[in-house]
Amino acid sequence: xxxxxxxxxxxxxxxxxxxxxMVAFNELxxxxxxxxxxxxxxxxxxxxxxxxxxxxxFVRVYQHRASFDFKHCFSTWLYTIALNLARNELRKRKRxxxxxxxxxxxxxxxxxxxxxxxxxxPQILQKAVDTLPEKYKTAFILRxxxxxxxxEVAKVMNIPLGTVKxxxxxxxxxxxxxxxPRMEExxxxxxxxxxxxxxx
Amino acid sequence: xxxxxxxxFLSAYSKSELTEARHRxxxxxxxxxxxxxxxxxxxxxVNGALKKIPAAQISADFNxxxxxxxxxxxxxxxxxxxxxPKQAPVxxxxxxxxxxxTFCLMLAFVLTGGIEKLLxxxxxxxxxxxxxxxxxxxxxxxxxxxxxxxxxxxxxxxxWRFDRQVARANRVRGYMNxxxxxxxFGGTAPWSPDRKTLLDRLGLGFxxxxxxxxxxxxxIAPQTDGVKEVQQIY
Numbered sequence: 001x002x003x004x005x006x007x008x009x010x011x012x013x014x015x016x017x018x019x020x021x022m023v024a025f026n027e028l029x030x031x032x033x034x035x036x037x038x039x040x041x042x043x044x045x046x047x048x049x050x051x052x053x054x055x056x057x058f059v060r061v062y063q064h065r066a067s068f069d070f071k072h073c074f075s076t077w078l079y080t081i082a083l084n085l086a087r088n089e090l091r092k093r094k095r096x097x098x099x100x101x102x103x104x105x106x107x108x109x110x111x112x113x114x115x116x117x118x119x120x121x122p123q124i125l126q127k128a129v130d131t132l133p134e135k136y137k138t139a140f141i142l143r144x145x146x147x148x149x150x151x152e153v154a155k156v157m158n159i160p161l162g163t164v165k166x167x168x169x170x171x172x173x174x175x176x177x178x179x180x181p182r183m184e185e186x187x188x189x190x191x192x193x194x195x196x197x198x199x200x
Numbered sequence: 201x202x203x204x205x206x207x208x209f210l211s212a213y214s215k216s217e218l219t220e221a222r223h224r225x226x227x228x229x230x231x232x233x234x235x236x237x238x239x240x241x242x243x244x245x246v247n248g249a250l251k252k253i254p255a256a257q258i259s260a261d262f263n264x265x266x267x268x269x270x271x272x273x274x275x276x277x278x279x280x281x282x283x284x285p286k287q288a289p290v291x292x293x294x295x296x297x298x299x300x301x302t303f304c305l306m307l308a309f310v311l312t313g314g315i316e317k318l319l320x321x322x323x324x325x326x327x328x329x330x331x332x333x334x335x336x337x338x339x340x341x342x343x344x345x346x347x348x349x350x351x352x353x354x355x356x357x358x359x360w361r362f363d364r365q366v367a368r369a370n371r372v373r374g375y376m377n378x379x380x381x382x383x384x385f386g387g388t389a390p391w392s393p394d395r396k397t398l399l400d401r402l403g404l405g406f407x408x409x410x411x412x413x414x415x416x417x418x419x420i421a422p423q424t425d426g427v428k429e430v431q432q433i434y
Contacts, residue, residue: 022270029266034255041256051259055266062270122252144215144250165212172211176242179249 010074018065029058032075035146036082042141043086044093045130053089057082072155079148079156083138090134128178132171139164140171203229206236214243 016024033054040050060081068077129137129145142153143164150168154161206229212218213226230237309315 025270026263029263033258033262037256037258047257050256051262055262055269058266059269059273062273121249122254125246125249126253144247145253169208169211172243172246175246176211176239179246180242 007073007075011070014065014068014074017062018068025062028061028074032078033058036078039079039141039146040082040086042126042129042145043083043134043138044089049089050086053082053085056085060085073152075148076152076155079142079152080158083156125175125179128175131178132174136167136171136174139167140175143168144172203233203236206230206233207239210236210240211243214240214247 010028013024013028017028036054036057037050040053041047044050044053057078061078068074129140132140138157139153142148142156143150148156150161150164153168154164157164206226209218209222209226213223216223218226230240
């Protein structure tokens with residue numbers, strides 16, 4: 001019910017945008033920019049580039065506002081544009097691989113360094129999410145971080161519903177496996193143990 | 201339910217995404233299986249940590265930069281509409297394609313001297329015309345059938361003027377023969393026109409005015425007995 005109301009509100013706003021109302025456009029930007037940033041930043045692991053992509057998404061929405069089909073959900077359309085742009089960016093990166101001096105340490109080493117500080121669990125989890133394969137990561141971010149319904153994730157990713165469920169399940173299992181040892185340490189410390197479980 | 205099957209549902213269980221019946225079945229299994237319970241706790245930990253992941257940072261000038269880009273976009277749209285109507289190039293090219301093709305063909309025709317060929321008569325044809333007249337006229341005169349003129353038209357013959365004159369001559373010949381009683385069996389046929397009508401048709405009637413100079417000055421009418429010469433009809 002809440003979803004339907006939100007959907008209708010988006011339609012109303014977008015109709016106003018189609019009629020040239022920039023206030024309505026600004027409202028849509030305010031409503032969705034943080035959500036898009038959350039998804040795209042996690043996808044491409046760069047805040048500046050994610051911001052550029054989110055900007056480009058809104059510009060594309062404005063450019064193609066006349067071609068929007070009201071049969072579809074506005075947020076689905078928006079996420080699809082953003083994800084396509086992010087995928088293009090990732091593809092471009094693969095083609096022209098840039099080396100950062102910090103990358104030379106290796107991602108795993110960085111995770112390990114951060115994992116030595118169990119109090120920073122969300123950051124550790126974020127790093128673990130970054131290491132997931134792209135197809136699992138996209139489904140996982142949209143479902144578990146953005147909390148979109150499975151049906152919408154399927155539409156955004158243009159894959160069957162069953163495939164989405166399976167990918168999300170697989171991503172969760174992978175994350176749990178990656179974090180398992182550190183989680184135990186974290187739990188032990190949070191229960192007042194002075195030393196990590198592995199040293200006991 | 202076996203452990204292996206239960207474990208495939210544990211992540212969904214931890215998120216409460218299962219149906220009520222399956223949820224209850226897994227709950228009952230977890231109560232009796234410490235290993236699966238530990239796994240389920242792992243999923244819960246991950247879920248809890250996910251909620252604590254900080255939101256991505258957005259720079260303070262995000263909106264102003266976006267507004268600037270949208271303004272550029274609006275300006276470009278207005279400028280495009282002002283100088284180039286929407287979809288005009290596509291439709292224009294579709295409509296212009298046959299026009300351009302015709303224009304190119306016409307240009308090629310002019311450049312290769314096609315117009316001159318059209319305007320200036322063919323010299324060979326002109327020479328043939330000059331040489332032909334006598335023989336052709338004779339031949340046509342002798343071979344023409346009485347009603348041939350009626351079927352001739354400007355489009356059917358290059359020599360339509362000549363043919364028309366021949367046809368008229370044939371008609372005149374027919375009328376003269378009727379006046380003279382020829383082509384009848386011993387007198388005027390019941391279906392033949394009367395004398396007044398024939399004279400009218402010949403342009404000799406009371407109310408008839410002759411508008412064209414006939415080419416026939418002398419006509420030799422075939423008769424049953426001997427040759428009768430009809431001279432100076434008009």
